[in-house]
Amino acid sequence: MQWTNLNEQTVYENRWFRVNLADVALPDGGRLDHFVIRLRPVAAATVVNAANEVLLLWRHRFITDSWGWELAAGVVEDGEEPAAAAAREMEEETGWRPGPLHPLLTVEPSNGLTDARHHFYWGEEAAWTGEPRDAFESSRREWIPLKLVPDLIARGEVPAAGMAAGLMMLHHLRLG
Numbered sequence: 001m002q003w004t005n006l007n008e009q010t011v012y013e014n015r016w017f018r019v020n021l022a023d024v025a026l027p028d029g030g031r032l033d034h035f036v037i038r039l040r041p042v043a044a045a046t047v048v049n050a051a052n053e054v055l056l057l058w059r060h061r062f063i064t065d066s067w068g069w070e071l072a073a074g075v076v077e078d079g080e081e082p083a084a085a086a087a088r089e090m091e092e093e094t095g096w097r098p099g100p101l102h103p104l105l106t107v108e109p110s111n112g113l114t115d116a117r118h119h120f121y122w123g124e125e126a127a128w129t130g131e132p133r134d135a136f137e138s139s140r141r142e143w144i145p146l147k148l149v150p151d152l153i154a155r156g157e158v159p160a161a162g163m164a165a166g167l168m169m170l171h172h173l174r175l176g
Contacts, residue, residue, distance in 0.1 A: 001027050008036065016040075016075075037114040044073035044118065044166065045086035047098050047126040048174055052146045054167070055094060055126070057138035061159075068159040069144065069152055071120065071166060072137075082119040094141045095132040099125035105169050107162045120166035146174055 008020040018038040025031055047055050056069040074089035076082050083101050091097045101121040109116055132141070144152070149171045158164045 039116040041076040042118045043076050043082040043086035044071040045090040045121040046071045047123045053143035054146045056144050058140045059138040066159050070163045086121040092134045093132050093137045095130055096126040097129050098123040104166055109162050118162045122170055
């Protein structure tokens with residue numbers, strides 16, 4: 001039951017993404033045209049402190065016009081390792097430089113349409129380096145008790161699926 005990508009043509013591209021049209025062979029011998037969005041990988045990170053609080057950002061997403069808690073995240077630059085990107089983004093967006101980061105999980109948020117991979121990391125220590133360089137990324141940054149994560153998700157306060165998955169995995173690892 002495997003679909004086979006016979007060929008792709010780029011329809012549109014910019015520095016953030018590429019839209020391709022794929023010629024796909026189906027298992028029954030049929031063929032179809034399928035749009036594919038090609039994206040660079042994303043890396044996200046947070047820290048859990050000694051009080052079992054997790055560092056989160058409260059931010060607005062204009063595309064869905066929604067507010068919610070998120071981990072610091074951003075695009076993995078060419079030649080950059082995902083863990084290094086996660087640490088860089090966390091410091092830029094929160095003002096906290098994480099210590100050693102541990103892999104949490106990697107998800108494919110919409111693998112029927114895009115090849116995006118989101119890499120999540122967490123650490124147990126961080127050093128305050130000053131006000132975040134990218135403070136415009138969020139309205140506030142707070143240490144939230146990790147035990148509250150399931151309730152935040154249930155109330156819709158973590159609307160991004162990957163963020164919810166990462167936070168639930170972290171809750172399970174630390175408190176489960």
